[in-house]
Amino acid sequence: MILDVSKGLRMPGEEIPFLVEGELDPQDVMGETVEFPDKVTLEGRYSVTGVNTIVVEGELTAVARGKCSRCLNPVDFPVRVPFSEAFVTGEATDDAEQFSYEGSKLDLSLLALTLAVLELPIRFLCREDCLGLCPKCGKNLNEGSCSCEIDEDDENPMSVLRKLLKNNEEV
Numbered sequence: 001m002i003l004d005v006s007k008g009l010r011m012p013g014e015e016i017p018f019l020v021e022g023e024l025d026p027q028d029v030m031g032e033t034v035e036f037p038d039k040v041t042l043e044g045r046y047s048v049t050g051v052n053t054i055v056v057e058g059e060l061t062a063v064a065r066g067k068c069s070r071c072l073n074p075v076d077f078p079v080r081v082p083f084s085e086a087f088v089t090g091e092a093t094d095d096a097e098q099f100s101y102e103g104s105k106l107d108l109s110l111l112a113l114t115l116a117v118l119e120l121p122i123r124f125l126c127r128e129d130c131l132g133l134c135p136k137c138g139k140n141l142n143e144g145s146c147s148c149e150i151d152e153d154d155e156n157p158m159s160v161l162r163k164l165l166k167n168n169e170e171v
């Protein structure tokens with residue numbers, strides 16, 4: 001995802017509109033693979049604000065595809081995140097926190113990846129009230145119930161606690 005800034009370098013201080021599209025590789029996020037099936041877009045303006053500095057601001061648009069944490073079906077999560085970052089070149093690049101550029105080419109891939117990953121939900125859900133899978137037979141309960149008998153006492157941590165309390169009372 002390369003932004004050619006040669007126009008801006010000829011016109012320091014001018015805000016130049018840009019649109020860059022690209023693809024992001026699947027990422028391992030907390031042990032789950034997250035894919036970006038569509039093109040990722042960065043759109044906004046950049047300006048050369050100093051001898052060594054270019055400020056890039058705008059909005060990233062992407063679609064992140066993960067697995068529902070309850071039923072494991074794929075879920076598409078739209079990502080839209082504003083950004084404003086300074087890119088530096090030359091001696092200023094010693095600061096590892098900074099994004100850097102060489103010549104008239106700005107590589108926006110790392111910025112795009114950082115923005116997209118930070119914006120991901122802690123866990124994907126296909127819908128708020130997803131019923132998940134039956135812990136016994138694995139059936140997707142959103143598609144209907146199964147005939148398994150779930151032992152409430154095994155499944156519900158509260159009932160285990162209740163049992164413990166009851167035992168204590170009897171002592």
Ligand SMILES: [Zn+2]
Nearest residue numbers: 068071126130
């Ligand atoms: Zn689900």
Ligand SMILES: [Zn+2]
Nearest residue numbers: 134137146148
């Ligand atoms: Zn079942």
